[in-house]
Amino acid sequence: MSDILPLEGLKVLDFSQFLAGPYCALKLADLGADVVKVERAGMGDLSRYLYLTDTKIAGESTIFHAINRNKRSVAVNLKSDDDKAALRALIAEADVVLQNFRPGVMERLGFGYEAVRAINPKIVYGTVTGYGSDGPWVDLPGQDLLAQARAGVMWLSGGANDGPTPMGLPVADVLAGAALAHGILALLFRRERHGIGGYVETSLIESLADLQFELLTTWFNDGGRTPKRSANNAAHAYLAAPYGVYETADGHIAIAMGKLDILAELTGLASEIATLDTFTQRDEIKAGLAERLQTQGNAAWMEAFVAADIWAAPIMNWQDLMDSGVLETLDMVQEISRGDVKMRTTKLPLRIDGIRPASSTAAPELGDANHILTQGW
Numbered sequence: 137m138s139d140i141l142p143l144e145g146l147k148v149l150d151f152s153q154f155l156a157g158p159y160c161a162l163k164l165a166d167l168g169a170d171v172v173k174v175e176r177a178g179m180g181d182l183s184r185y186l187y188l189t190d191t192k193i194a195g196e197s198t199i200f201h202a203i204n205r206n207k208r209s210v211a212v213n214l215k216s217d218d219d220k221a222a223l224r225a226l227i228a229e230a231d232v233v234l235q236n237f238r239p240g241v242m243e244r245l246g247f248g249y250e251a252v253r254a255i256n257p258k259i260v261y262g263t264v265t266g267y268g269s270d271g272p273w274v275d276l277p278g279q280d281l282l283a284q285a286r287a288g289v290m291w292l293s294g295g296a297n298d299g300p301t302p303m304g305l306p307v308a309d310v311l312a313g314a315a316l317a318h319g320i321l322a323l324l325f326r327r328e329r330h331g332i333g334g335y336v337e338t339s340l341i342e343s344l345a346d347l348q349f350e351l352l353t354t355w356f357n358d359g360g361r362t363p364k365r366s367a368n369n370a371a372h373a374y375l376a377a378p379y380g381v382y383e384t385a386d387g388h389i390a391i392a393m394g395k396l397d398i399l400a401e402l403t404g405l406a407s408e409i410a411t412l413d414t415f416t417q418r419d420e421i422k423a424g425l426a427e428r429l430q431t432q433g434n435a436a437w438m439e440a441f442v443a444a445d446i447w448a449a450p451i452m453n454w455q456d457l458m459d460s461g462v463l464e465t466l467d468m469v470q471e472i473s474r475g476d477v478k479m480r481t482t483k484l485p486l487r488i489d490g491i492r493p494a495s496s497t498a499a500p501e502l503g504d505a506n507h508i509l510t511q512g513w
């Protein structure tokens with residue numbers, strides 16, 4: 137067992153802002169990399185202010201703090217020659233550069249891949265865009281809600297009586313950031329083996345295509361049978377009954393799988409649904425279950441379902457989740473600080489050699505590492 141974090145010693149110059157790029161950098165930081173966040177002098181990453189929630193940390197958005205823990209910050213003007221020269225010196229010593237501006241911005245600033253590679257040929261350079269670096273949507277603003285709108289995610293999601301439903305979570309940003317981290321790590325491995333740098337790019341739309349890979353594969357191959365937004369695809373557009381969410385006397389229960397005859401027996405529906413076809417008659421099955429599940433509370437149903445190995449779970453809120461003790465047992469929550477700033481947040485969802493890496497500090501104050509602009513890494 138080693139207490140050396142896998143990316144210890146890796147120098148990452150992170151030009152990214154908002155969420156997708158910073159999420160990628162967070163993954164690298166929590167694996168031990170030294171991530172220096174390049175922010176606008178005077179204002180910083182706009183996510184310090186733009187995501188203002190009811191709760192703030194040190195006067196800034198909790199969301200900024202969640203994404204940018206465990207990083208340092210330099211505050212620069214990317215249009216000033218002096219600051220550009222200082223950044224070129226940092227790039228010369230860096231392992232990774234990443235960015236998520238609109239296509240063309242980094243090239244105009246003189247920090248596109250070719251320019252950076254000319255300074256440091258072995259650099260691993262990562263980019264996130266909204267819709268790719270070419271194609272019909274190249275110039276559009278790349279933002280999570282809008283990408284969910286364009287990718288089919290919102291059209292698909294929701295129940296029969298709902299309108300288009302976003303996921304309520306920044307799935308495009310998080311998945312694009314995770315995909316970029318995965319690409320960067322692959323290029324770092326290639327650099328170790330073959331001594332060459334490389335360029336990796338992803339986008340919000342690609343990450344959402346990937347999120348939907350199972351359903352798109354079904355759709356590509358089913359002769360164009362387009363799912364409608366219905367009670368079925370509130371849970372999954374194509375899966376057989378009983379897959380779905382059901383109201384009970386005191387809450388809701390999700391049921392994923394289970395032998396229909398057993399489920400029918402437990403719910404007193406043996407004569408109604410036990411022999412129905414789980415694909416073609418799934419609406420009937422689900423309607424029967426929906427009616428019957430309302431007759432008892434979650435605890436009674438769950439006891440019966442667990443005993444019979446019906447794959448089911450009660451719908452829990454965050455307090456229920458914390459009260460369950462699962463995250464505590466798995467060591468998924470941490471308290472971190474930076475000076476007077478104290479915050480409680482989640483941890484990296486990986487255990488390495490039995491230990492879950494903790495972040496060493498809360499998010500940086502704007503420009504807290506400006507000394508490296510003159511002194512180097």
Ligand SMILES: CC(C)(COP(=O)(O)OP(=O)(O)OC[C@H]1O[C@@H](n2cnc3c(N)ncnc32)[C@H](O)[C@@H]1OP(=O)(O)O)[C@@H](O)C(=O)NCCC(=O)NCCSC(=O)C(=O)O
Binds near residue numbers: 153177213237276309
């Ligand atoms: C998020 C964006 C729509 C924001 O668009 P914009 O506000 O127009 O910002 P841009 O990235 O295009 O950059 C705007 C300009 O700022 C300038 N700029 C940037 N940083 C600096 C500093 N430090 N100094 C001086 N000037 C700067 C940069 O050169 C550009 O100028 P000019 O060169 O003069 O143009 C876009 O960046 C984007 O599509 N990104 C790709 C997808 C992505 O990752 N989106 C964020 C997901 S987060 C999200 O969805 C969510 O949180 O919700």
